Amino acid sequence: RRPRKYPPGPKLLPIVGNFLHYRERLKALGYHHLVWMELYKKYGDIVGMKLGRNYVIGVFGANTIREVFTREDFDGRPDGFFFRLRTFGKRLGIVFSDGQFWQNQRKFSLQHLRSFGFGRKEMEEKIQEETRSLIEIFKNKNSEPIFMHNAFDISVLNGLWAMMAGQRFDIDDERLRRLLQIIHDAFRLVDISGGMLNQMPFLRYVAPNASGYNQIKEILERMWEFLEETIEDHRKMFAYSQQPRDLIDAFLQKIDVKNDPTFTDDQLMSLCLDLFMAGAETTSNTMGFAMLAMIIYPDIQKKIQNEMDREVGRNRWPALCDKIRLKYTEAVLMELQRRVTIAPLGIAHRALRDTELYGYLIPENTIILTNLYSVHMDESFWKDPYEFRPERFLNEKGDLTVNDKHYIPFGGGKRRCLGESLGKANIFLFFTSILHNFNIERADDSELKLEGYDGVTMAPKPFRVRLIPRQD
């Protein structure tokens, strides 16, 4: 039975709740966010479901989602078997922790990432070095077709890893490439509500393969092994009297001082894992889609290059300070992030206590899925949301206009994306550097659509392009 005043939704069955209905619709529609969109059309802005033993509500539309983002009652993150799997059975990390622990870890991470360059000129310089080496590699391909859906994986990670681990990976590093590929796979394997494993943890015994348990475990083991080596190297190299060189050093120093028992070896691993996963996948996938958009819309590509030639010129590469003048280019990147909505269901929140949302009762521990896609595709606001039309972000004078309530690719409120400035800088610098150096042409005849694989984040399907050097 539904709890009294619980939001409306499909009929509940014993034990499984709405699980069977959900699976059946997922099979038919192919994407988690579309299953929720179907429920939104039927039941309204707040939809109440029960998946296995978890109460899960879907929240839709700009106003309702803003309400969730701005209320402390909804600042929690779900707990449970699936969410603890990556953190040694404990509640650790930064993405899926909450309360005072999360606040301290978020503050610590931001403070130290900033001191190692995050959001500052050093970060831009690091990214620029990465754009240069990637473009060098692209040039050496002599306009041969190149796979683009994952071409940015390592370069994008390098910006983050410089601040976290003071390390940079070779763009051809085979081991890391494989690791990033399994992370892509992991993001496709799970869904943000915790999926079957959180709803029915016993499945790991009865169906270890079908429930995804074995695959997730294997991916995690490879990640742990990789991070353990990195942390171990830091432990050996870093004498505590020295100045920390990166976030891992700063954390090791904090463990050593022993004035805060929440700074543990397990938490260091979990924090690295969370930042690595959140930082690599989202940005790299956005770049993949950006390249795809450029071959689907060659006229838009040309317009961006014209703007760059006019505002930056051909004698130097674009930099972040050019952003304010590259208005059309910015509008294209915003339109891309709107149209694709890389994280269509955001990251699940949790009700910290029994509370109300627009008159409905939301029981403590309910998982809340903020359907960012519903905001970005709201017809009453955008009019033609399926069209790729960058001009919607420009006013008559050609200046950028952003409506913060209707454009929320990084979420909002206290749980807003921690890596936004890094993600944006990476996307802007890689995108503009590529278009500064190359014309992007399609290499295959297959039909191209701005649609990706389903998962926690949307991921572009494999596609190839030719990068033809532009004449000076």
Ligand code: HEM
């Ligand atoms: C295009 C790039 C990116 C997009 C679209 C994106 C999007 C998001 C979204 C939608 C959320 C959830 C907000 C919520 O809970 O309501 C989030 C959270 C988060 N993101 Fe990003 N993100 C991006 C890049 C990054 C990068 C580069 C990092 C690396 C530092 C990062 C780290 C995080 C973390 C740690 C959280 C969890 C914050 C918390 O729970 O307090 N993200 N991101």
